[in-house]
Amino acid sequence: MRKEIPLAIAFVTGFVVLLEYFFLPAVPASKAWATMLQQWGIVVSGFAMFVAATNLVLVNVKKMDPKRNKEWYNPVLLLVFMFGMAFIGLFVGERTATYQFLFTKMYQPLGTAMFALMVFFIASAAQRAFRAKSVEAALLLAAGIIVMLGRAPVGELAGSWLPNLTNWIMNFPNVAGNRAIMMGAALGATATAFRALVGIDRSYLGVD
Amino acid sequence: MTSDIGIWVAAICTLAMFSFLWKENSIFRSFQHIYVGIAAGYGMVRQWQAINNMAITPLLTKGVTTWIVPIILGVLLFARFFKSIAYLSRWSVAFLIGIGGALSIKILETEFIRQAQATFVPMNSFNNIVLVLGTVAGLCYFYFTIKPSTALLGVAKLGRYVLMISFGAGFGNAVMGRVSLLISRMQFLFGQWIYLIKM
Incomplete structure (x- = not known):
């Protein structure tokens, strides 16, 4: 029963949501059931965040040993800021100056700087990977360079043709390619979801 | 240079992250841990x-008892942290798989029908021809069900070219997105922190 009950839960919940969508959109009760299950899903996935936080605590507590870890203070910092942010947000209030300070003066600058850093790594990877050795590679390189130049102020200095060409690439070949990927991925996602719902794919149950 | 403590803290956070460009160092790692902690x-x-507004408040104030079910599933x-009852967590995971699978x-x-509808445009201009042929050729590249004929392979090759242009455009956009983040950080450091440029 350890596997049968979860398989039944997945099948029934999936079936109720799909039933409302495909077969019974006109029946109010089916819509109410499907909406309720989706709202329950939001609540259950909210608890998943706390499972993740518990796991983060367990992993980092193990790393706090100064004998084993030279930088034992890093997990301490992580947990102090995690519990600090959570405590202030939950018990003191989100509108307090301390919470706003942590969010706008630390969380946002750190996040933006971390993502900005990636430009250097993308550029360095591109410098090594972009070699026009085939038609495909040449198209990739040309499209990338045109879009980068067309999106930068320097592109407009070359004339209006470069931003126009960029817009054309974005609106036609790029849309065509992305549409093909999206349609292929949608079919793949449907097949995978169907396999999970009917119990053919049971990998989410893990192993005993 | 500003005397605002908040801007100083934000500047130190930014510089600590950028210190990774020199090499991976302990200051970067410490601020990385702080970032993960705050996040x-x-x-x-x-x-x-979300849990409080959707489930706990209606349960306690309005007596909507059905919210007990997702709270129990959440708990x-x-x-999974207790070996003897770890299998019970599969019930909640299965519930999420059921909802997620149905939504997929x-x-x-x-993602499919509306995209296909949008592709059915009259082939009366070069742009529309590029759009329709590009999409069909791209789909042919992903067609693995039968052994491909020479004609299908030819169309699939065209599809590969279209996909490469898409990837190139996506790469260019990703780079420019990151560059704008970098510019915003530089404007902050040189504008709000050390007043080297006018904001």
Whole structure:
């Protein structure tokens, strides 16, 4: 029963949501059931965040040993800021100056700087990977360079043709390619979801 | 140079992150841990508010008892930390898989049918021909069900070219997105922190 009950839960919940969508959109009760299950899903996935936080605590507590870890203070910092942010947000209030300070003066600058850093790594990877050795590679390189130049102020200095060409690439070949990927991925996602719902794919149950 | 403590803290956070460009160092790692800690704390606050507003408040104030079910399923997720009852967490995971799987099938309408509808445009201009042929050729590249004929291979090759242009455009956009983040950080450092440029 350890596997049968979860398989039944997945099948029934999936079936109720799909039933409302495909077969019974006109029946109010089916819509109410499907909406309720989706709202329950939001609540259950909210608890998943706390499972993740518990796991983060367990992993980092193990790393706090100064004998084993030279930088034992890093997990301490992580947990102090995690519990600090959570405590202030939950018990003191989100509108307090301390919470706003942590969010706008630390969380946002750190996040933006971390993502900005990636430009250097993308550029360095591109410098090594972009070699026009085939038609495909040449198209990739040309499209990338045109879009980068067309999106930068320097592109407009070359004339209006470069931003126009960029817009054309974005609106036609790029849309065509992305549409093909999206349609292929949608079919793949449907097949995978169907396999999970009917119990053919049971990998989410893990192993005993 | 500013005397605002908040801007100083934000500047130190930014510089600590950028110190990785020199080499991976202990200051970068410490600030990386701080970032993960704040992000996790922020996530906990947001999720608790969702649980509280959607389930706990209606249960306690309005007596909507059906909310007990998702709360129990949520609590069961913690069973994975106790070996003897770890299997109970599968119930909650299965519930999420059921909802997520059904929603994945539902997106077939927007991600497949609507996209196909949008591709049915009159082939009366070069742009429309590029759009239709590009999409069909791209789909042919992903067609693995039968042994491909020479004609299909030719169309699939054209599809590969279209996909490469898409990837190139996507790469260019990703780079420019990151560059704008870098510019915003530089403007902050040189404008708001050390007043080297006018904001």
